[in-house]
Amino acid sequence: MADQKADAGNKIIVSNRRARYEYHILDTWETGIVLLGTEVKALRQARANLQDCFARLDRGELWLYNLHISPYEQGNRFNHDPLRPRKLLMHRNQLRKLVGQVEQKGLTLVPLDLHFSGGIAKVNLALVKGKQLHDKRETLKERADARDMERAYKDNR
Template sequence: MPKGEGRLVAQNKKARHDYAIEETFEAGIVLQGTEIKSVRNARVNLKDAYARVDRGEVFLHNMHISPYEQGNRYNHDPLRTRKLLLHKKQISKLIGETKEAGYSIVPLKMYIKDGYAKVLIGVAKGKKKYDKREDLKRKEAKRDVERAFKERQR
């Protein structure tokens, strides 16, 4: 199964706009109690989330998982820091790549694969304003070409 295949729960569309993604990793995520029920109901927001390596472990910060409606007192803190599950080789690779200036770890999407919640994280370098504009121009030009090609076939 290729990376990112499964039932999509949440996607960070802004990440691909703001960052140039160098490499991606699939990571498991440690959830508490009712969090998995909220994840299955797609009540997740990855917009401002980021990952950080701390003492040889990777943690996801600022990811919002809404409290489960029927969870009452067993509900969790929506913005708590969650641990990501990766192999040691992957973590050491992440440490090496993020030591370079300008690189960070950004969650791209969250999905359910074989009953487990997974997060696709990417090693990313921030784009400059002119890079973002260039990408938008390229995307628009591609759309125009496809539109013209479609009209030509009719």
């Protein structure tokens, strides 16, 4: 019974699958996110989209842009704006380290997934560097090779 509650508490709502294909992931952090009530209810229905989503530092605070959370169906006039910027919560010392890394040329903050951890909405945020076309081709080739090796191993058993 306790195991079921633990599994229910760590539920991935939506993941950004393209991020791992488009970028080299250098470092990751789990951050909290400031949400309105109707946004939490919409997230519990898995009504979110991380496509084209990114994070930016503004005046010492971390903000998440272009996270689309669809309006809650049973919401009323207090429903939220689907694309509003949302504040991310991080410890001050983590933010200070992050400032120096983000200012380097070509590095960006991209969310990898949005999940509930113990009933609280969290974002896995990654510091990334964009891949070149040849890197993307190599990633596809590595996946195909791994798939072929797995098939060959499975057939030989």
